[in-house]
Amino acid sequence: MKDRFGMDWAGKGEAPFWRRPVLGRRMFFRHAGAAVGGYFLLPARPMEVAARAAVSPAGTAKNCIFVLMSGAPSHVDTFDLKQGAWLPATFSPTQYGDVLFPQGLFPKLAENIQSLAFLRSVRAWAAVHELSRVWVQIARNPFSGTAKIAPHLGSIVAMELANQSATRVLPAFVSLNTGSGPGGGYFPTEYGPFYVSPGGGGLGNTAHRDGATAFERRYNLLLELDAESRAGWAQPPEIQGMAAYNIAARTLMYNSDVDRVFTFDATERGRYGNTGFGNACITARNLLRSRLGTRFVQITVGGWDNHVSIYSTLNPANANSLGRQFDTAMGTLIADLKSDGLFDETLIVAIGEFGRTVAALNSQAGRDHHLQQAVMLAGAKIRGGRAIGKSDPEGRNTAEPGWSRDRDIRPEDIAATIYSALGINWATMRRDDPTGRGFDYIPFALSQDLYGPIHELW
Amino acid sequence: MAAFFSRMRVTRQGNQALDYYNSYTVTNAPTGTYDLNTTFGNRPNRVAPVVQGRPLVNLTPEYHFTGAVARPENWRASFAEFMVSDPMFARNMANRLWRQMFNLGLAEPVDTLDPARLDPDNPPPEPWTLQASHPRLLERLAQELRRTNFDMRAYLRLIAQSSAYQLSSRYEGEWKLDYVTLFARHFPRRLEGEEIHDAITKATGVMPKYALPFWPEPVEWAMQLPEPAEPRSNGAALNFMNTFLRGNRDNQPRGQSGSILQQLYMMNDAFTVTRTKKAASPTLQAAVKLTSNEAVVEELFLLFLSRKPVDYERERAVAFLSRATTAAARDVAVEDLAWACLNKVDFLFSY
Numbered sequence: 001m002k003d004r005f006g007m008d009w010a011g012k013g014e015a016p017f018w019r020r021p022v023l024g025r026r027m028f029f030r031h032a033g034a035a036v037g038g039y040f041l042l043p044a045r046p047m048e049v050a051a052r053a054a055v056s057p058a059g060t061a062k063n064c065i066f067v068l069m070s071g072a073p074s075h076v077d078t079f080d081l082k083q084g085a086w087l088p089a090t091f092s093p094t095q096y097g098d099v100l101f102p103q104g105l106f107p108k109l110a111e112n113i114q115s116l117a118f119l120r121s122v123r124a125w126a127a128v129h130e131l132s133r134v135w136v137q138i139a140r141n142p143f144s145g146t147a148k149i150a151p152h153l154g155s156i157v158a159m160e161l162a163n164q165s166a167t168r169v170l171p172a173f174v175s176l177n178t179g180s181g182p183g184g185g186y187f188p189t190e191y192g193p194f195y196v197s198p199g200g201g202g203l204g205n206t207a208h209r210d211g212a213t214a215f216e217r218r219y220n221l222l223l224e225l226d227a228e229s230r231a232g233w234a235q236p237p238e239i240q241g242m243a244a245y246n247i248a249a250r251t252l253m254y255n256s257d258v259d260r261v262f263t264f265d266a267t268e269r270g271r272y273g274n275t276g277f278g279n280a281c282i283t284a285r286n287l288l289r290s291r292l293g294t295r296f297v298q299i300t301v302g303g304w305d306n307h308v309s310i311y312s313t314l315n316p317a318n319a320n321s322l323g324r325q326f327d328t329a330m331g332t333l334i335a336d337l338k339s340d341g342l343f344d345e346t347l348i349v350a351i352g353e354f355g356r357t358v359a360a361l362n363s364q365a366g367r368d369h370h371l372q373q374a375v376m377l378a379g380a381k382i383r384g385g386r387a388i389g390k391s392d393p394e395g396r397n398t399a400e401p402g403w404s405r406d407r408d409i410r411p412e413d414i415a416a417t418i419y420s421a422l423g424i425n426w427a428t429m430r431r432d433d434p435t436g437r438g439f440d441y442i443p444f445a446l447s448q449d450l451y452g453p454i455h456e457l458w
Numbered sequence: 459m460a461a462f463f464s465r466m467r468v469t470r471q472g473n474q475a476l477d478y479y480n481s482y483t484v485t486n487a488p489t490g491t492y493d494l495n496t497t498f499g500n501r502p503n504r505v506a507p508v509v510q511g512r513p514l515v516n517l518t519p520e521y522h523f524t525g526a527v528a529r530p531e532n533w534r535a536s537f538a539e540f541m542v543s544d545p546m547f548a549r550n551m552a553n554r555l556w557r558q559m560f561n562l563g564l565a566e567p568v569d570t571l572d573p574a575r576l577d578p579d580n581p582p583p584e585p586w587t588l589q590a591s592h593p594r595l596l597e598r599l600a601q602e603l604r605r606t607n608f609d610m611r612a613y614l615r616l617i618a619q620s621s622a623y624q625l626s627s628r629y630e631g632e633w634k635l636d637y638v639t640l641f642a643r644h645f646p647r648r649l650e651g652e653e654i655h656d657a658i659t660k661a662t663g664v665m666p667k668y669a670l671p672f673w674p675e676p677v678e679w680a681m682q683l684p685e686p687a688e689p690r691s692n693g694a695a696l697n698f699m700n701t702f703l704r705g706n707r708d709n710q711p712r713g714q715s716g717s718i719l720q721q722l723y724m725m726n727d728a729f730t731v732t733r734t735k736k737a738a739s740p741t742l743q744a745a746v747k748l749t750s751n752e753a754v755v756e757e758l759f760l761l762f763l764s765r766k767p768v769d770y771e772r773e774r775a776v777a778f779l780s781r782a783t784t785a786a787a788r789d790v791a792v793e794d795l796a797w798a799c800l801n802k803v804d805f806l807f808s809y
Contacts, residue, residue, distance in 0.1 A: 148711060149711065171718065182710070183710050185711075186711070188715055189703070189713065189715035189716060189717040190717065190718070192717065194718070194719065195719075204722075205722040205723060205725070205726040205727050206722065206726070207726065208725065208726050208731070209726060209727075209728060209731040209732075210731060214794075215725075215726075217794060218794045218797050218798055218801075219725075221774075221775075221778055221794055221795065221798045222797075222798040222801050222802065224774045224778075225771050225774060225775060225798055225799075225802060226802055226803060227770075228770060239646055239803050239804055239807055239809065240803070241716060242648070242716045242721075242803045242806060242807070243803045244716075245716040245717060245718055245720065245721045246721045246725075246801070246803065248718045248721070249718045249719075249721035249722045249725065250721075250725075252718065252722065253722075253725075253726070434567055435567070435570070436567070436570070
């Protein structure tokens with residue numbers, strides 16, 4: 001029997017929802033014709049792309065770890081270090097080739113400096129936390145027309161790479177320690193962020209509260225009662241679609257592969273610093289190691305809004321300060337990915353929503369909001385040990401853009417870089433959006449080439 | 459439009475550190491003007507236009523679409539009057555409520571109605587077409603809303619009693635794409651987070667109490683919550699409902715899709731599992747008192763799914779309950795059946 005898209009599911013058996021038949025050309029035009037009538041807002045509509053520019057993505061990465069340093073870290077104390085009377089000596093500013101780096105604050109990252117690249121001509125569009133934080137995650141102005149339907153970068157990656165994973169047990173986009181923020185936008189929920197705050201004790205709600213025996217008994221009863229509905233005799237396709245999610249959820253439960261990803265012991269936690277961020281880094285590593293379908297991992301790490309006493313938050317002498325904790329977890333993650341052989345196929349990005357004021361500290365020994373910022377990248381065969389772009393001696397503005405577009409690097413360019421690294425055409429315009437005006441992965445990238453990747457990284 | 463609101467005062471109630479304020483007190487001010495030559499605020503300076511040789515410094519608000527001028531005694535009330543007498547207001551309401559019932563508007567997307575493409579007596583020039591799939595129906599429905607002075611209950615009754623609404627969600631025969639806008643079958647709608655919460659509350663009889671900041675009384679039903687960031691006082695219920703995509707005011711639209719996480723929550727979360735326990739649920743306590751297993755099965759299906767079991771469901775569920783040999787085992791089996799009813803795929807749908 002054919003469903004409402006004219007597709008025949010007979011013989012597909014329990015094929016999971018991501019293995020739906022691809023639309024043929026004829027089907028597409030029938031769909032496009034009907035879309036004028038507005039039916040595309042129904043659930044389970046087919047997704048279609050209209051236009052892509054002829055660009056050459058780098059395609060060196062299979063995965064991305066996107067570290068969102070929420071609160072906006074001080075660029076002049078971290079990735080674009082500036083020396084001055086304010087800087088504690090414990091920062092141990094060390095020159096590695098072109099890169100001046102706070103070896104004292106980030107000792108483990110310093111060991112990997114030849115694998116790290118820094119963008120130092122980055123400029124945020126606004127110094128407002130929530131606004132800019134959303135901006136870096138959706139690569140557009142949160143007040144613009146398409147922002148309300150815009151998927152997170154990770155959702156676009158998930159959608160684009162969905163068919164490339166051999167195993168798809170876990171969602172393609174997993175977001176760790178995040179909890180809220182931009183989601184899948186208008187994309188189907190399967191591409192939205194799968195929020196987890198890992199503690200090492202397994203994935204939440206994948207074990208039944210009354211135990212495995214009770215669950216088996218109940219689930220078997222459920223399948224008995226639902227058999228006809230799920231076979232499609234009794235229920236319309238929308239309801240059958242929900243059954244597919246149920247089956248996918250069932251595969252996560254009592255699944256030793258999944259448990260291995262989200263379970264880790266005290267020794268492991270200790271290596272990563274015994275912090276929430278460390279636990280997230282372990283989980284990110286395990287997710288990529290397991291190859292269960294996850295391609296984009298976001299880790300949110302807060303605490304960088306240092307208006308007050310910045311050098312107690314970034315205190316090289318205190319291994320439990322945020323700066324050192326960040327270094328311990330990131331450094332160990334990079335080392336582990338290298339020994340797994342995953343480093344070269346994984347793009348790591350560490351970015352805040354903007355930077356902080358420069359030179360001497362404010363009256364409360366802190367730094368306030370500032371547009372200039374700096375970003376760290378690693379992996380995906382980018383050439384490390386370098387800085388792209390230069391800020392002026394204080395770090396207030398860009399002095400040399402240092403890349404082909406010869407202007408400040410913007411969040412849109414960084415998103416384009418991530419897409420390029422993953423082999424995704426950043427100049428893509430979809431035509432399946434509910435507003436009917438077309439959805440650009442990167443605003444105006446297709447029509448005006450307004451933003452693009454930083455090719456100089458490779 | 460801002461001019462209409464220049465004689466209005468808004469006081470925020472509540473904790474301003476929260477993402478969304480909880481309530482506002484709105485009052486009318488007797489005076490106030492909408493100034494056109496201001497130099498303050500976070501925007502470019504505005505220069506008043508010169509009209510008949512004099513700078514026009516402030517305006518009496520007028521309704522842009524008809525030119526009607528606001529009554530001097532209450533500008534805000536005038537705005538409300540102008541707005542509801544605008545035919546677009548009735549069309550918009552008619553279309554949105556239709557969509558709520560049918561899961562597809564007569565004109566889509568419902569957020570972008572085009573005034574120039576809705577009047578069937580004044581169709582737009584070629585190549586434009588009327589926006590609604592059934593322009594005359596939408597117009598009649600809009601007229602009906604105005605005739606009944608926007609009595610929404612009467613309007614929803616009208617829709618619910620229509621043969622179009624009462625069609626089955628199944629379609630006998632080959633379904634064609636062209637049939638979608640003909641509403642040739644009912645389109646199932648996944649319940650929203652609040653509806654699912656309330657459906658579980660209703661079925662199990664486990665009544666929560668959510669304290670809301672700056673509200674006089676706690677609420678029991680999710681439908682009473684003022685906004686999707688609530689209830690902050692109960693993280694379990696908040697997370698449960700947000701898993702069903704309640705969205706927010708800024709950057710997440712409300713969604714209807716399914717997800718893996720939703721299913722994990724339905725099967726295993728404390729929110730559902732603890733509510734399907736006899737100890738917690740008054741309705742299950744009443745159900746286990748029924749001596750006949752047939753009666754228990756019928757009662758649970760009516761409680762959870764608002765329908766009677768079909769034959770094969772009744773047969774299998776009764777067989778499941780009959781396997782219990784002791785009263786305690788039967789209680790557990792009834793809990794199992796309640797859990798299964800909650801997790802049946804159709805629980806989450808209006809179909």
